[in-house]
Amino acid sequence: MKHSFLTKGKILLFLTLIFITGCDANATQQSSATSSSKKKEQIKQIEQIERKERKESLLAKAKVSAQQYDYQKAITLLKKSSILKDEDIQNAIGTYEKQKKNLVTWTDKSKIPHLFFHSLIVDPSKAFDGDDMTQGYQDYMVTINEFKNILNQLYEKGYVLVSIQDIAKLNKNGEMVYQTIKLPSNKKPLVLSQDDVSYYEYMKNDGFAKNLTLDTNGNVTNTYINRKGEVVQGAYDLVPIVDHFVDKHPDFSYKGAKGIIALTGYNGVLGYRTSESDYGPNSNKPNLNIKKDRLQAKKVADAMKQEGWKFASHTWGHLNAEKVSLNLFKEDTSKWKQEVEPIVGRTDIIIFAFGSDIGDWRQYSNNKYHYLKSQGFDYYANVDASKITWSQLGTHYFRQARINVDGLRMREALVGENEVLKHFFDVKLVFDSSRPKAKTLIH
Structure with a gap:
């Protein structure tokens, strides 16, 4: 700050x-x-x-x-x-x-967990109002209260935020090698990420922040439209909430690390309609302020990087990397680099949408990997909540599995179907009472 x-x-x-x-x-x-x-x-x-x-x-x-x-x-x-x-x-x-x-060296670099979230729900009464979006919000989002409680429990358990580059880096020969992480004996590293930080148009009027912006002091904050229709600024999503938490608890961050923000591009980024494809002058829904929005989005992205945040590709069109053809994958990556990269800068991280991947558990060797590697991607992330950690140190890349923290995973924990989250926080103490059937699930 x-x-x-x-x-x-x-x-x-x-x-x-x-x-x-x-x-x-x-x-x-x-x-x-x-x-x-x-x-x-x-x-x-x-x-x-x-x-x-x-x-x-x-x-x-x-x-x-x-x-x-x-x-x-x-x-x-x-x-x-x-x-x-x-x-x-x-x-x-x-x-x-x-x-x-x-300080003690963290010995097993392969056993560092990675938790991820989607946009946080500010007003549950709007998100869970019974319309056709309610189930999706229940399944894939968490509320602000839930997230703040999770942060407190992670901190109490001794977790410390690290960047994925703190775990492994390419050496001068282009080989991926583990790095040295040194922490007090009662601390343990954790990677954090958030997907789809675009504040999509479908989220409008459903109780979410409108965008990420800068306040009068140049700090990253959110714009939110409250129930009275007033436009206000504050910590209404993950980024400024984590920033404030680390301000209060600097020891929750390893060397200033915060988290990874995974972005698509088709609906713009960070709450700004920046896509030339969908919002340019020749599109069906042109944004007359597209140049101004791009400039503002870049200012926000630059400020976020100064605060320790990293950016990742989530594919331009939120594609299933496993299922799409290589040619479509190339077209999509090209769009991401044309429309998103100029705003957030070059990134060497790709977080696959839908929790998909471009290979199985064996080392990458297919054409999609070779193409992504040629485009500068050295870090890859999928989703696997069957275990606390899974990662792979490839010869020229690092791959890490993420655990989704959302309504689905928390409900599974409450009924005993999947207990992976218990290693990070007590779901019963976190689960928001404003969720439908919350009392039944908690008791």
Whole structure:
């Protein structure tokens, strides 16, 4: 989150200095030596305050890095300081060097879980109103209250958000190799992602946020239209909720990692109708503000990346990668790169829609893989909720299975059909009472 401030002390000193300067110009009886002395003293005080503020800002930045287990970054930041000899700086360096030694290497990189969500329901009364969309929302979405409760339980269980690139990376020879993740002994890594963050047109008036946008301070937030029809801004979906949670609990993030946002393109991205194919001047439903929307969407995406979010392709048209032909797959990928990539930037992650995949459990070797690899995709994700973790370190790629956290999976947990979620949170304590038949399922 971005913050800006100017201390009252500094303002007061500047005003005093200006006042004295003005008085000196008019007080002809005051000696120039006295005036000069006072100005020097005021300047000295201002410099001392500025030095103190620089130190406090530096220590605050280093503290956040240390809280997020990046002790080396904190130490390096402090050692590069022009006030290195300061006692507080030296004490902080010593503390972080000791804490760094207490970190433990996460040994089994193949056993890191990945949870994913869809758009969060803000107003259950609108989502579960009995129309033809209700069942889909019950099955595939969670409410804001459910998500916030899940976050708290994940944190209490010691989970820490990591990026998929923290797990494995390509080396200089183009081979995918595991990376070193070091955490306290009571912490464990977790990957988080959210699918379809486009705020599709079909969700309008159904109790969801309208888009992701920036507030007056440049922070990522949501636009939401409440029951009164008022347009308001706030944390009405996963991204700003996680941002706020990490602000409050920096130790929930490993080196600033947040999550992966998987995007289609056919209905635009992040709540903006940016698709030239569907909203360009030659389409059936042209968006007269398409250039402005693209610009705004890019600003939001850039701000999200600064906050630790990654973007992934979810295919342009939300295709089933297993079933479509290679030619259609190529056309779709080309559209994604033409319409989505300019907004969110290049990505090396593809998260398959419908939980599909381009191969079975064996190492990738088919034409679809070779095509995607040629397009710069090194990370692949499917869906498998039959176990807590599954991943595969290929020679030139990394593949990870995700667990869907939604109404379907939670209902299965409540009736004992699938208990994978119990490793992450207590479904009974999370399940929203506003869901249809909630009381029956919980009891």
